[in-house]
Amino acid sequence: xxxxxxxxxxxxxxxxxxxxxxxxxxxxxxxxxxxxxxxxxxxxxxxxxxxxxxxxxxxxxxxxxxxxxxxxxxxxxxxxxxxxxxxxxxxxxxxxxxxxxxxxxx
Amino acid sequence: xxxxxxxxxxxxxxxxxxxxxxxxxxxxxxxxxxxxxxxxxxxxxxxxxxxxxxxxxxxxxxxxxxxxxxxxxxxxxxxxxxxxxxxxxxxxxxxxxxxxxxxxxxxxxxxxxxxx
Numbered sequence: 147x148x149x150x151x152x153x154x155x156x157x158x159x160x161x162x163x164x165x166x167x168x169x170x171x172x173x174x175x176x177x178x179x180x181x182x183x184x185x186x187x188x189x190x191x192x193x194x195x196x197x198x199x200x201x202x203x204x205x206x207x208x209x210x211x212x213x214x215x216x217x218x219x220x221x222x223x224x225x226x227x228x229x230x231x232x233x234x235x236x237x238x239x240x241x242x243x244x245x246x247x248x249x250x251x252x
Numbered sequence: 253x254x255x256x257x258x259x260x261x262x263x264x265x266x267x268x269x270x271x272x273x274x275x276x277x278x279x280x281x282x283x284x285x286x287x288x289x290x291x292x293x294x295x296x297x298x299x300x301x302x303x304x305x306x307x308x309x310x311x312x313x314x315x316x317x318x319x320x321x322x323x324x325x326x327x328x329x330x331x332x333x334x335x336x337x338x339x340x341x342x343x344x345x346x347x348x349x350x351x352x353x354x355x356x357x358x359x360x361x362x363x364x365x366x367x368x
Binding site: 235 | 287296297298299302311313347353354355356357358359360361
């Protein structure tokens with residue numbers, strides 16, 4: 147299976163900050179990379195699919211980029227509702243998730 | 253509005269069976285592949301099984317092959333996961349997801365606890 151290495155595992159930030167989360171695949175995943183947000187006790191919510199496509203209803207402060215094995219999620223200006231855990235996910239082959247990045251208030 | 257509602261979880265002894273259901277609404281169920289994903293307590297997410305839109309193809313993670321069966325009833329817009337020979341390591345919240353662009357819509361999840 148493709149291994150997804152996500153960094154950092156913990157990110158402390160303030161409202162208004164620009165934050166980036168990285169994900170590295172163990173092999174080329176051809177841009178089949180999604181980003182999800184999960185809040186405590188809730189299901190994951192799709193933010194970005196196939197590297198850089200914003201899911202319907204997701205604010206434009208979220209964006210994604212990358213290719214090959216390296217991908218990035220960027221939040222341009224952090225809002226209070228953005229705190230939670232973020233997962234990357236590849237579906238180029240058997241689907242696998244990154245271990246998650248917990249985004250907390252500094 | 254797309255809705256996925258899981259049911260059927262609970263406490264089960266090791267070696268026993270349990271069947272999960274996921275009732276879908278708000279979209280044409282028979283047009284989409286579907287999947288089950290699980291999350292053990294305080295752990296990450298694992299893709300468990302996938303089924304094609306018509307049920308003709310199924311795929312499983314290695315650790316559940318031969319024990320779990322994913323199926324669907326398109327007339328009832330319902331997805332199922334039959335889990336046999338359950339182990340303690342199967343303890344998790346199980347989510348159903350519509351497998352478009354990976355997994356675009358998710359249910360709220362149902363907890364399965366395998367313990368004696």
